[in-house]
Amino acid sequence: MAITAFGLVYLSSLFAVAMLSGIFSLSAASLYLVMDAVDVAFTEAAVGAGISTVLMLGTLALTTRREKTSKDNKALPLVIVSATGALLIYATLDMPPYGDPAAPINHHVAVRYIEKSGIEVGPPNIVTSVLASYRGYDTLGEVTVIFTAAIGVMALMGRSRKPRRKQKKDRA
Amino acid sequence: MFIVATIAILITMAMALARALLGPSVFDRILATNSFGTLTMLLISVYGFLSGRPEFLDIALLYTLINFIGIIAVTKFVNFGNASHSVREDEQGDI
Amino acid sequence: MLHALSLGGALYALWLLLSGYLETWLLVLGLSSVALTIVIANRMDVIDHEGHPIHLSWRAALFWPWLGWEIAKANIDVARVILSPSMPIDPQVLKIKGSQKTELGHVIYANSITLTPGTVTIALESGHMEVHALTTQAANDLLSGEMDRRVDTLEKNSDGTVEGVK
Amino acid sequence: MQYIHDHFNYWIVIVLMMTGFYMVIAHKNMIKKIVGLNIFQVSVFVFYISMGKIEGGTAPILADGIDVYSNPLPHVLILTAIVVGVATTALGLALTVRINDSFGSIEEDVIEAAENAEDDKTSALRAGNRK
Amino acid sequence: MIVGNFPILAVITPLMAAPIAVLLRRPGAAWLLALVVTWATFTLSLVLLGQVLESGPIYLRIGGWDAPWGIEYRLDRVGGLVMVIVSAIGSVIMTYSRASVEKEIPKDRIYLFYAMYLLCLTGLLGITITGDVFNLFVFLEISSLSSYVLIALGSNRRALTAAYRYLIMGTIGATFYIIGVGLMYMQTGTLNMSDLATLMPTVIDSRVIHAALAFLTVGISLKLALFPLHMWLPNAYTFAPSTVSAFLAGTATKVAVYVLIRIVFTVFGGVVILKNIPGVQEILMTLAIAGIFVASAIAVFQDNIKRMLAYSSVAQIGYIILGISFASTTGLTGSIIHLFNHALMKTALFMVMGAISLRIGGVTITDMRGLGRRMPWTMAAFVVGGLSLIGIPLTVGFVSKWYLIKAAIEQDMLLIAGLIVLGSLNAVAYVWRIIEAAYFQEAPKNAAVAKEAPLSMLLPIWVMAGASIYFGINATWTLNIATDAAEALMSGIIQ
Amino acid sequence: MELVTDILSWGLLLGGSGFLLTGGIGLLRLPDLFSRMHGSGIIDTLGAVMILTGLMVQEGFSLISVKLALMVLFLMFTSPTTTHALARSALNEGLLPKIFNKRQGKKSSKT
Amino acid sequence: MLSRKSVLRVVSKLLIPPILLFALYVQFHGDFGPGGGFQAGVIFASAFILYSLIFGAHAARLAAPSWLTRWMLSCGVLLYAGVGVATMLMGGDFLDYSVLASNPLLGQHIGISLIEFGVGTTVAGAMITIFLIFDGSILNRRDE
Structure with missing residues (x-):
């Protein structure tokens, strides 16, 4: 997966980038699965490998296929990135070990979901109960986000082509 | 036994990934991605058995479908991208 | 109409297989889902004899195992080629013509060719296809025409039933 | 050694995150x-999921005997975040398409040059653009 | 039953109105709906603020689950104040918007514009009222996504690039925010703000929490355009449709500031963090002051007045952050009150720009020449706003700057107090340029015959301008709320 | 009985893994795009089918094996189609097989 | 163009109905296994995407006209929020499904099914809209 990511950085063919981001997403989904997040894997598969890639390809078809390789100074981004990374590494030093059942996150809120959701809410899939019931309001927000994106795309690229033509004329 | 299959799948995935990175043409990458998708699907099925909860095959089923749609989309858009920008000197690097 | 009904039947069977729960609520949901699917499929105009699940017909039951066996044989051949250090490949492009009458038949034929490793259909235009073969042997297998015949038989059968219900 | 094993996956995730960033x-x-943004976000998601993993645990779908x-x-959080991510991606791509339409490029430096040139011109042109 | 649910209604009403607006499609109908809904929201938030002032913070659980398990709404004085200002600006601008929107947005997209506007309002209100850090992220994204689109709808093609840059920066900010939330969650196991606050002291010394604080601060700073991270803001405000500039200038950054206050003070126990971790206070203070001076200096040289105002916004954000960085009650009061006041005056100023752009077609300094005579009422409102920006006594700007200076003096930071005064002088420079052009220069010969702005715009402009005078003269109401809120924030932490 | 199914499924899984690896090697070793398609063909057909069948045998007759069978079926439809689509679009792009040997009918000379 | 795509056309005709059904299956079985409204919406939309890829954006627009997707988009959100308002009117908290039926568990079940349906509708509508707009502009570009 890391290799994919590095490959993505260096490839300049945007098509290859789109393909690789599909692969990246697939491997992320496998990782989710290994970490027991079946629902997330499901979504990532549908979204990352499906919708995002297809949209990205559509964009490529509408724009251009190659990145111009620019040889400007990459020092500043590198410094920022390393600083951020160092901060995170610094943070990992105090993190509970991977998979530790005694970690704080597994003790406070989550316990109730696991123990009671079957009785209080019903569905055997705890993720569904939490998503739809305990944190149903988040999901409402999520739906609104998708709604926003859709009407945003409608507003930006909707069918009426007039504004775009006008702009082209302006440029001419 | 499942472990053996898992490892084989992982190795093959690495090979497909290598092909995707090496190219040389876009189509090689697409081909590799396609194989990668199939392999992921297999990996999920096998992993389900490996972890003792094989109920989640829906995901693998979904992968088969999504992979199919993805590849069809790619092949369509590849051709289109070329048709619209037929005179583009910088396409050579891909092919 | 009958197409829609048989598709609906097939889909409902699929639903039962997928779901595995036999509660009334879910069965009803299944029915409505199938109905919705059919309505949409109808809107999309994908219900005709091409979209018909013909692979379920009984003669296909003979075709599939044969194809499977062919695939297995071809697989072993190609695997041997790939694994042998010298890689004795001889890629070539064949032009062949399928003797099927319908487009569906051609498609089945083309896909069967592709399914068999060693040969890939790279173009199909009204029955004329171009096939890329990895080795000479694979090419010869294909040229022997057995697959063509078998697909032909399959097609006749399915076509017959389709004509029957029309 | 144990320590490295315990934290190894966090480090991988961090490397990924930083690559995307x-x-x-x-x-x-553009x-x-x-794409980079996507990678960045996906790695954050992996990070979240890896926090929630419990050694020996299985997927949180209730079943007998587990x-x-x-x-x-x-x-749950990541499901929501993935959706937000797609929404952002879709919008970003739509913007990219529009930018390509009106600037003829999706390279930031080309566009920046065009914008700077525009800035240098007098306000008359801007008023004209505004139609 | 309904009364108890007022907090949720305030957010849900615009949310539900947005899809209805999409279904209505007719521009007039969509506008009317948006108008009714925004005013309803404003009324609701006033009632809520009244309740809060009377009987303390409101807690409301959602979905019938108690707090740490479900999501909780939590409205206290700061939240109430921000909510009132956001919904007030939302409704006033909606009243004002019709003429301007009809001119600037293609006709077949107007309904989408209003839907977006409503969604943006939903997001902003949702942020102010929620008591859950992840829910906050979701609503943050609703408001951000819609504001990207709103900005991109500007008629200049550069609106697109501005929106794109905002999108990239905003998403990085949001991602940083969720990294921070993730780190906090990792150490505490909860996402609820009050719950986090109670658990925080036990883990405060962990490195994970320090990193979380850093990520949250950087992420939010991106959103609120703190000085070195402000790059997206000027272009976004310059090229957005005038209505949008006015709305976002008054609300978006203010809400982001509110988030910062919420996170630093409620969740982390700000005083402890700011005083105990070396460097945090100093860094914030330096950045704030650098922001004030650099942004004001850039503003002086801008020809496009919208961009000048945008840079001035960056500078004003500097003042607000400065107040926070004092970590004292007076400083915080100054911040909160400046947040309120700046929202008032910036909205008024950007609304004036919208009116001018409607009549003249451009908002550069050359367009301003002689406007003082041709659009007297509009320009008078501009003068009021400008004076307030400088901080002349009897305007709101004075009150907040006074508190900031007081806070600086309290902490014996006389240098900083001097710098605040100096920064205000900077504002004089850029405001004066416009006033000079408008009142002391002749209109160009070929200038379009400009009429006074239509009443539907003038009235909202003067509501805002009037408010900035009223609250300048009679500051007790806002001051009381701000002081109480600041005290609550400070004490809620020390305990 | 138990033993028979176990051996059968293990055999299938092992064989499938072998084919997968072969396909992967093919994907890497073969000289041009069209030959590589055969490599990926191995992965898609026998490799995948054998592994899935192995799992089916392991599972016995249940809904899970039905789903596995469905996957095999889908794979049988999608995999040749994608390969075909890919080949077609490659041809459209002007990419030709490395050894382009048009012939009708009989065996021809090696190149 | 179309005649050359016969392989794709036939196979997609065969696959689209099962994909749609699979989407609905995922929609209604979110309670039991992985899946739910969002995933279902995406899969549902991907059937349309496949259709649009093979048969062209025009045909897809005929099958899913813009008024329909707009209604899907809006009604999903309205349904979700509407459930919340309904629970509020029935005396519970916002989105407290327990009051929807006399038995809290049943109420939860009804509520979850409803809102998942809302999610699915909106997501499907949104994804179809977004994709068709992209695809439509590609088509327009080609026509120009």
């Missing part, structure tokens, strides 16, 4: 920026 801020191509489940809350 680097892609966003260092690259000039599509690549969005009593150790992984923490479901991160899964």
Whole structure:
């Protein structure tokens, strides 16, 4: 997966980038699965490998296929990135070990979901109960986000082509 | 036994990934991605058995479908991208 | 109409297989889902004899195992080629013509060719296809025409039933 | 040794995150920026999910005979976050298409040059553009 | 039953109105709906603020689950104040918007514009009222996504690039925010703000929490355009449709500031963090002051007045952050009150720009020449706003700057107090340029015959301008709320 | 009985893994795009089918094996189609097989 | 163009109905296994995407006209929020499904099914809209 990511950085063919981001997403989904997040894997598969890639390809078809390789100074981004990374590494030093059942996150809120959701809410899939019931309001927000994106795309690229033509004329 | 299959799948995935990175043409990458998708699907099925909860095959089923749609989309858009920008000197690097 | 009904039947069977729960609520949901699917499929105009699940017909039951066996044989051949250090490949492009009458038949034929490793259909235009073969042997297998015949038989059968219900 | 094993996956995730982040801020191509953003976000998601994993646990779907489940809350959060991510991607791509339409390029430096040139001109032109 | 649910209604009403607006499609109908809904929201938030002032913070659980398990709404004085200002600006601008929107947005997209506007309002209100850090992220994204689109709808093609840059920066900010939330969650196991606050002291010394604080601060700073991270803001405000500039200038950054206050003070126990971790206070203070001076200096040289105002916004954000960085009650009061006041005056100023752009077609300094005579009422409102920006006594700007200076003097930071005064002088420079052009220069010969702005715009402009005078003269109401809120924030932490 | 199914499924899984690896090697070793398609063909057909069948045998007759069978079926439809689509679009792009040997009918000379 | 795509056309005709059904299956079985409204919406939309890829954006627009997707988009959100308002009117908290039926568990079940349906509708509508707009502009570009 890391290799994919590095490959993505260096490839300049945007098509290859789109393909690789599909692969990246697939491997992320496998990782989710290994970490027991079946629902997330499901979504990532549908979204990352499906919708995002297809949209990205559509964009490529509408724009251009190659990145111009620019040889400007990459020092500043590198410094920022390393600083951020160092901060995170610094943070990992105090993190509970991977998979530790005694970690704080597994003790406070989550316990109730696991123990009671079957009785209080019903569905055997705890993720569904939490998503739809305990944190149903988040999901409402999520739906609104998708709604926003859709009407945003409608507003930006909707069918009426007039504004775009006008702009082209302006440029001419 | 499942472990053996898992490892084989992982190795093959690495090979497909290598092909995707090496190219040389876009189509090689697409081909590799396609194989990668199939392999992921297999990996999920096998992993389900490996972890003792094989109920989640829906995901693998979904992968088969999504992979199919993805590849069809790619092949369509590849051709289109070329048709619209037929005179583009910088396409050579891909092919 | 009958197409829609048989598709609906097939889909409902699929639903039962997928779901595995036999509660009334879910069965009803299944029915409505199938109905919705059919309505949409109808809107999309994908219900005709091409979209018909013909692979379920009984003669296909003979075709599939044969194809499977062919695939297995071809697989072993190609695997041997790939694994042998010298890689004795001889890629070539064949032009062949399928003797099927319908487009569906051609498609089945083309896909069967592709399914068999060693040969890939790279173009199909009204029955004329171009096939890329990895080795000479694979090419010869294909040229022997057995697959063509078998697909032909399959097609006749399915076509017959389709004509029957029309 | 144990310590490395315990934290190894966090480090991988961090490396990934930073790769994506680097892609966003260092690259000039707009599509690549969005891909980078995707990678950045996905790695954060992996990070969340890996917090919720419990050794020996299984997927949080209740079944008989299983009593150790992984923490479901991160899964829920990430589901929401994935959706937000797609929404952002879609919008970003739509913007990219529009930018390509009106500037003829999706390279930041080309566009910046065009904008600077525009800035230098007098306000008359701007008023004209405004129609 | 309904009364108890007022907090949720305030957010849900615009949310539900947005899809209805999409279904209505007719521009007039969509506008009317948006108008009714925004005013309803404003009324609701006033009632809520009244309740809060009377009987303390409101807690409301959602979905019938108690707090740490479900999501909780939590409205206290700061939240109430921000909510009132956001919904007030939302409704006033909606009243004002019709003429301007009809001119600037293609006709077949107007309904989408209003839907977006409503969604943006939903997001902003949702942020102010929620008591859950992840829910906050979701609503943050609703408001951000819609504001990207709103900005991109500007008629200049550069609106697109501005929106794109905002999108990239905003998403990085949001991602940083969720990294921070993730780190906090990792150490505490909860996402609820009050719950986090109670658990925080036990883990405060962990490195994970320090990193979380850093990520949250950087992420939010991106959103609120703190000085070195402000790059997206000027272009976004310059090229957005005038209505949008006015709305976002008054609300978006203010809400982001509110988030910062919420996170630093409620969740982390700000005083402890700011005083105990070396460097945090100093860094914030330096950045704030650098922001004030650099942004004001850039503003002086801008020809496009919208961009000048945008840079001035960056500078004003500097003042607000400065107040926070004092970590004292007076400083915080100054911040909160400046947040309120700046929202008032910036909205008024950007609304004036919208009116001018409607009549003249451009908002550069050359377009301003002689406007003082041709659009007297509009320009008078501009003068009021400008004076307030400088901080002349009897305007709101004075009150907040006074508190900031007081806070600086309290902490014996006389240098900083001097710098605040100096920064205000900077504002004089850029405001004066416009006033000079408008009142002391002749209109160009070929200038379009400009009429006074239509009443539907003038009235909202003067509501805002009037408010900035009223609250300048009679500051007790806002001051009381701000002081109480600041005290609550400070004490809620020390305990 | 138990033993028979176990051996059968293990055999299938092992064989499938072998084919997968072969396909992967093919994907890497073969000289041009069209030959590589055969490599990926191995992965898609026998490799995948054998592994899935192995799992089916392991599972016995249940809904899970039905789903596995469905996957095999889908794979049988999608995999040749994608390969075909890919080949077609490659041809459209002007990419030709490395050894382009048009012939009708009989065996021809090696190149 | 179309005649050359016969393989794709036939196979997609065969696959689209099962994909749609699979989407609905995922929609209604979110309670039991992985899946739910969002995933279902995406899969549902991907059937349309496949259709649009093979048969062209025009045909897809005929099958899913813009008014329909707009209604899907809006009604999903309205349904979700509407459930919340309904629970509020029935005396519970916002989105407290327990009051929807006399038995809290049943109420939860009804509520979850409803809102998942809302999610699915909106997501499907949104994804179809977004994709068709992209695809439509590609088509327009080609026509120009």
